[in-house]
Amino acid sequence: MTRSPVLPSAPLPPPGDAERPIVTVDIVLLTILDGRLQAGLTQREREPAAGAWTLPGGWVHTDEDQDADDAAVRILRDKAGLESPYLEQLRTFSGKHRDSRGWSLSIAYYAMVPGHICERDNLRFRWAPIDAARSLPFDHAEILRTAVERVRSKTLYSSLPVHLMPETFTLSQLQLTYEHLLEMALDKRSFRRRIEELNVIEEIDGAFTTGAGHRPAQLYRRRPHAARLATSSSNLPVA
Amino acid sequence: MTRSPVLPSAPLPPPGDAERPIVTVDIVLLTILDGRLQAGLTQREREPAAGAWTLPGGWVHTDEDQDADDAAVRILRDKAGLESPYLEQLRTFSGKHRDSRGWSLSIAYYAMVPGHICERDNLRFRWAPIDAARSLPFDHAEILRTAVERVRSKTLYSSLPVHLMPETFTLSQLQLTYEHLLEMALDKRSFRRRIEELNVIEEIDGAFTTGAGHRPAQLYRRRPHAARLATSSSNLPVA
DNA sequence: CAAATAGTGTCTTTAAGACACTATAGT
DNA sequence: ACTATAGTGTCTTAAAGACACTATTTG
Numbered sequence: 296m297t298r299s300p301v302l303p304s305a306p307l308p309p310p311g312d313a314e315r316p317i318v319t320v321d322i323v324l325l326t327i328l329d330g331r332l333q334a335g336l337t338q339r340e341r342e343p344a345a346g347a348w349t350l351p352g353g354w355v356h357t358d359e360d361q362d363a364d365d366a367a368v369r370i371l372r373d374k375a376g377l378e379s380p381y382l383e384q385l386r387t388f389s390g391k392h393r394d395s396r397g398w399s400l401s402i403a404y405y406a407m408v409p410g411h412i413c414e415r416d417n418l419r420f421r422w423a424p425i426d427a428a429r430s431l432p433f434d435h436a437e438i439l440r441t442a443v444e445r446v447r448s449k450t451l452y453s454s455l456p457v458h459l460m461p462e463t464f465t466l467s468q469l470q471l472t473y474e475h476l477l478e479m480a481l482d483k484r485s486f487r488r489r490i491e492e493l494n495v496i497e498e499i500d501g502a503f504t505t506g507a508g509h510r511p512a513q514l515y516r517r518r519p520h521a522a523r524l525a526t527s528s529s530n531l532p533v534a
Numbered sequence: 535m536t537r538s539p540v541l542p543s544a545p546l547p548p549p550g551d552a553e554r555p556i557v558t559v560d561i562v563l564l565t566i567l568d569g570r571l572q573a574g575l576t577q578r579e580r581e582p583a584a585g586a587w588t589l590p591g592g593w594v595h596t597d598e599d600q601d602a603d604d605a606a607v608r609i610l611r612d613k614a615g616l617e618s619p620y621l622e623q624l625r626t627f628s629g630k631h632r633d634s635r636g637w638s639l640s641i642a643y644y645a646m647v648p649g650h651i652c653e654r655d656n657l658r659f660r661w662a663p664i665d666a667a668r669s670l671p672f673d674h675a676e677i678l679r680t681a682v683e684r685v686r687s688k689t690l691y692s693s694l695p696v697h698l699m700p701e702t703f704t705l706s707q708l709q710l711t712y713e714h715l716l717e718m719a720l721d722k723r724s725f726r727r728r729i730e731e732l733n734v735i736e737e738i739d740g741a742f743t744t745g746a747g748h749r750p751a752q753l754y755r756r757r758p759h760a761a762r763l764a765t766s767s768s769n770l771p772v773a
Numbered sequence: 774c775a776a777a778t779a780g781t782g783t784c785t786t787t788a789a790g791a792c793a794c795t796a797t798a799g800t
Numbered sequence: 801a802c803t804a805t806a807g808t809g810t811c812t813t814a815a816a817g818a819c820a821c822t823a824t825t826t827g
Binding site: 748 | 776782
Binding site: 314315316317318355356357358361362363384386387389390391397398400402441526 | 639
């Protein structure tokens, strides 16, 4: 192939800084609370939309963040007091009109934590049932909807919801979590078969629930290899 | 919840332009050629890596692109002469070290076209078998690997590969395309059952292949609703 | 009619769902 | 002994795979 006689409308030097998009990271933080899927929201401190509750987010700090994953971890630490939640990139939302300050771009993530975490009350933070969060500012409602859709569809064939569980849990508790996520009842036998095949949790030898008025249940924990920061390929059905 | 006495390390005004990341779009353009999965590459015109073959990409033009999808469409038009290929966002790659010019961010897409398209030879463009493209500059090899992985895994449960087919095609040709993608043989009966259930292609009434030394084959086409620009949720298994 | 590929019938194997049954704690 | 939930056995149903068989063209 020879040199092109006419150059395609190819990039010349990097665009002037003024034309560079605004780059942020936004996070859909999910948990199960009161038997419902809830999203973590923070209250904005300044314009635009000062005072409004939004998805936790922030600028990418090119001086301190190695990459966008890093920025997401930092933001969750600062805004929700979380140390190592399960975190995975969702997708990037961009455009001229999604933010009044100009052409902007948000690398969106979703994160999952067990219920009853995030109780630092010096934070402007609260949980909201996902149905009550339909009217978030910017395009945050769309980001939330996309994340919930992604999490629900992964729930159908993967072990993603184990990241909503506490350190130790029973199979019945895990099944309840799946049922709250999917908003449908699951068959106990099929559920247990599926989870066992996925091979992501393990029995804790000799550890059982006590004190309930019925037969004690085996306690389980996540297998250690279940990473907290996932690449998008890690929970696919096996080929 | 009351106002926080100590502000979290929250964003102050937007970072100065100099600290904004460099934002590009890169595209993994795929086709089947010579019975193998191949990627479309363009030759870089300037530093860094001038002369090297890379994934087609370019700056986001905040003045003319409505959003990142728009930028991807423009880049494919300019660099590969394509008008409406199937296009879907893959994920965003970012970091301090992926480009020598500084903290950069690439919104990666994958695109799929029928073979024997893109034959404008005033373009610095060529096809390369994906195995021969392991040593692309920047992190383009990783982006390519991620895209191929995504496409292969979607092939297992979706109709994605119909976008690699020409206007009209036979079921045997479609099966061959799946087999080239997955690098495995598929059972004819199961394949036809699956495709029929997906409901994405339709018989062309009375149109058959001719001239081959054997029984003619029914010709098919994509059903019109099969969008060329997909959101990530559109090809999921049904709930 | 021989060769080659298109397309179908149907049996086998595997996975998913339904659902009853047994197990074991607390009261 | 009764209740409530944990956990298992097993039959039924649906999906996937294997593979032989029929169909229809060209030469």
